[in-house]
Amino acid sequence: MSHKLKTFISELKNRYSFYKTNSDVNAKYSIQFVCGYHGLSGGSEAIVSVANQLSKSFKVSFFTFPKSPLNPILGSFVRKATEIEEADLFIVDRSLSEEEYKTIKSFNVPIIVSIHGKPNSLHGLKDDVSMQVFNYATDCHFVSLTQSELFQDEARNSFVIANSSDDLRSCSYIETRTRTKRLGLVGNFEAPRKNLNKNIESGLQSDADTIIVWGNTLEKISDKRVIYKGYGHDKVEIYSSFDVFISLSTDENLPLAIIQALGAGKPCVLSDIPAHREFAHCKGVVLVELDDKQQVVNAVNQLLKEYSNLKETCENFWFDNFSEQQISENWKRTVIRLIENSKCA
Incomplete structure (x- = not known):
């Protein structure tokens, strides 16, 4: 299928999802999500996930447009809005214009900025633009303590709630002779920090029969063991396609792909960087030094032998730390507290 045809089909799906009528929840409080970045990334997917979770307890709308790639993954109880509307609370990202922030601020209600990156990494936005949200947000959401420490000079009234992921415990490996x-990779590999080539090279030096790459790539290594799948929406299909997950990123925040992999029962080989150390106490995770090729290969081979015995360990770790059940309750309590405090002020 040509790239042009794929783009056309993708845009049709986005438009269909935009115009599809969603149901409103009969709830006391309303929340509107307003994001300037609508590309598909771990951060944008995480914000959509929060919207979907909160839509079960609040009236939730998401400011969007017909061609937005986020439309297909917005839940059935999230109303799609074409303008910024009055709400009891707003959740925004760091990439809005100052005019949009001012419009939201005029409603005089709590504004949560949900941050899924680092101070110097925001889809090419200049520092002065990416930091202006702190002039308007009343509260700052971070996904890890490691991340929050990087913003300690700018953020006020901050709180930490990790990303959650869908329940992928139904993913099962289908045994065949081939x-x-x-070995699986999932992410936006157009970003150099994702270290695509090092991931693939390590896989090719290991005992892996096949290396499955899910996500956008700028270049491809020509080897019959490497299969490029492109970007996929079906998480069950993605995480059922391999046994062991690998990420040798040089820099991360709290990667959603790792959370999803663990939820699907997949053990992980991860580079030893601060963000990945959040997963170090899971017995299904092995941290490796980026410059130690043999250590990486040994870790991959070890988990390829043991993955079936580690499945339950990984799933339990996910449930205790990143399941929607746990994360949704944290978000619900936080939102109610902020709204009710603001009404009493």
Whole structure:
């Protein structure tokens, strides 16, 4: 299928999802999500996930447009809005214009900025633009303590709630003679920090039969063991396609792909960077030094042998730390507290 045809089909899906009528929840409080960045990334997917979770307890709308790639993943109880509307609370990202922030601020209600990156990484926005949200937000949401420490000079009234992911425990590895030891990569590999080539090279030096790459790539290594799948929406399909997950990123925040992999029962080989150390106490995770090729290969081979025995360990770790059940309750309590405090002020 040509790139042009794929783009056309994708835009049709986005438009269909935009015009599809969603149901409103009969709830006491309303929340509107307003995001300037509508590209598909771990951060944008995480914000959509929060909207979907909160839509079960609040009246939730999401400011969007017909071609937005986020439309297909917005839940059935999230109303799609074409303008900024009055609400009891707003949740925004860091990439809005100052005019939009001022409009939201005029409603005089709590504004949460949900941050899914680092101070110097925001889809090419200049520092002065990416930091202006702190002049308007009343509260700052971070996904890890490691991340929050990077913003300690700018953020006020901050709180930490990790990203959640869908329940992927139904993912199962289908045994066939040709599918025995599969290594998986998931992410936007157009970003150099994702270290695509090092991930693939490590896989090719290991005992893996196949290396499955899910996500956008700028270049491809020509090897019959490497299969490029492109970007996919079906998480069950993605995480059922391999046995062991690998991420040798040089820099991360709290990667949603790792959370999803653990939820699907997939053990992980991860580079030893601050963000990945959040997962170090899971027995299904092995941290490796980026410059130690043999250590990486040994870790991959070890998990390819043991993945079936680690499945339950990974799933339990996900449930205790990142399941929608746990994260949704944290968000619900936080939102109610902020709204009710603001009404009493």
